[in-house]
Each structure stands twice: as C-alpha cells, then as structure tokens.
Amino acid sequence: MAMTDTLQLVLPADGAPADTTPFLRPKRQWGVALKALRRLLTNKEDTGQVFEIMSALNGDSTMRNYQRLLATTGGGRLAFEHVELAPRLMDDAWLDSFAPGTVGAVYREFVRTENISAEGLAEISRQRQTRVEANHPYAWFGRRNRDSHDIWHILSGYHRDGLGEACLVAFSYGQLRSLGWALIASGAALRASGPYRRRIIGAIWQGYRRGKAAAWLPAQDYITLLNEPLEAARRRLKITPPTAYDAIPLDVRDGTLPAT
Numbered sequence: 001m002a003m004t005d006t007l008q009l010v011l012p013a014d015g016a017p018a019d020t021t022p023f024l025r026p027k028r029q030w031g032v033a034l035k036a037l038r039r040l041l042t043n044k045e046d047t048g049q050v051f052e053i054m055s056a057l058n059g060d061s062t063m064r065n066y067q068r069l070l071a072t073t074g075g076g077r078l079a080f081e082h083v084e085l086a087p088r089l090m091d092d093a094w095l096d097s098f099a100p101g102t103v104g105a106v107y108r109e110f111v112r113t114e115n116i117s118a119e120g121l122a123e124i125s126r127q128r129q130t131r132v133e134a135n136h137p138y139a140w141f142g143r144r145n146r147d148s149h150d151i152w153h154i155l156s157g158y159h160r161d162g163l164g165e166a167c168l169v170a171f172s173y174g175q176l177r178s179l180g181w182a183l184i185a186s187g188a189a190l191r192a193s194g195p196y197r198r199r200i201i202g203a204i205w206q207g208y209r210r211g212k213a214a215a216w217l218p219a220q221d222y223i224t225l226l227n228e229p230l231e232a233a234r235r236r237l238k239i240t241p242p243t244a245y246d247a248i249p250l251d252v253r254d255g256t257l258p259a260t
Helices: 030-042 048-057 061-071 075-081 085-089 092-096 103-114 118-128 137-147 149-156 162-176 179-191 197-213 230-236
Strands: none
Touching (some): 030 048, 048 179, 061 075, 061 137, 075 137, 085 137, 092 103, 103 149, 103 230, 137 149, 149 162, 149 230, 162 179, 162 197
C-alpha cells in the first residue's frame, strides 16, 4: 500500500465510519515554518507555533511512523485497539491509582504541580491542525504522539523550562525524524548565548543522541508503561541520564522554548 493511499485499517471504538478523505503527502512549507519559528523564539509562551511548524514540515513523517508502528511487535494490536490517551490521562481517579515510584505516579505529580493537562495541549493543537480529530489511523497516531508528550518529559528527565523543552524536542527528532522537531531544536541551539552557550548546545545535541539511542517510544503500550517503576522503565527503554542538561544551573535553563 502506497503512502498516499487512504487507510481504513482502524475504526473508532464507537463504530463511526473512518474518514475516507485521502491523507496525501503534504508539501513542506519552509516559509510558514520559519515565520512560526521566529514567533516562537520571540514569545516562548506561544505554544501554538510548535504545531504550526510541525504542520508545515511534517511531510510524510506521520504516515511513515505509523507504518513503522505496524511493523513492530505489538504495534498492530495498539493500532487495532485505537486507545485515545488524552481521556485516560484526564481521569483523576485513574491517575490516583498508580503506585508511588511508577511512571504514572511521577506523571501525576508532574501535571498537577505544573497545572497542565493532556486536554490543554490537545486544544491548542486543534486550533492549528485541521484534521487532527479525523477518524483515520494517521490522525490517531498523531494524537497519540501529541498526548504522550508529557510522558516523554517523565521518561527523558527533561523539565518544562526552556532548555528542557529544547532538549525534548531534539530527543523527539531522534525518535520520529520529523523535520519540524529538527528545526525547533536548531533554532533553540542558535539562540543560545552567554557563557553557557556551548553547554546549552551540548545539552540539546545530547537530547538528540539520547532519543536516537533509546527504544522507539511510539511502539510502547503507554497504559502498561505507566504502571512500571520509572527507573526500571528507563533501563528497559535504554534511556540514559540527561547528564549535560542536569549539569546546567536551574536559573540558566529557561528562555529557550515554551513550556508545553
């Protein structure tokens, strides 16, 4: 099956018909992406620009990575089950059920301390991506990657300060090879200045290398993963410590990218 074919391999749980509009390989819009990057670097709170960049440069990344998911052990099951992460991650009773020290417990503390939610990020993406809610496997896979963003924060050890977001973006490029992530990470690195410039760039570069070396996270069953002890999960997934990031003082880490 060609990348440009319409897939109807997965039906939503409510039995509604799949979206039959073809997901064609979109042309990359570098001008749009660069303008959005400038806005993002000017106003690090404008999280919507991240989705603008990804939409402009995504190309066939989502389709390609979805096909990769199907080729992994258990990937077909994940696609067939079609679990939507955001509603689960918004279920306070479910989050409260995780034992101390698990990925889910650390995630719970993270989102509540930071006063963020999976639904908040989803709402921003809906304003920028017209087909993100489509009943189509590619759209589902895109939502799954979006909604697991803060889980990746937990697994990678990167916080929500500017540098932490830049490092996680680089980590994400190592995982997904989406050019939007590469552009944002490069923009953040080029923006670095002052006496910590080299170390900031080094931390972002390490983020990419860590993402590339780790197990492929989109193939993980996140529902099961959230019940796993955090350190055990990191070892299993070959996620090494963020040593370069950790070595940079807290008061230097902000000001690079928006917290999402």
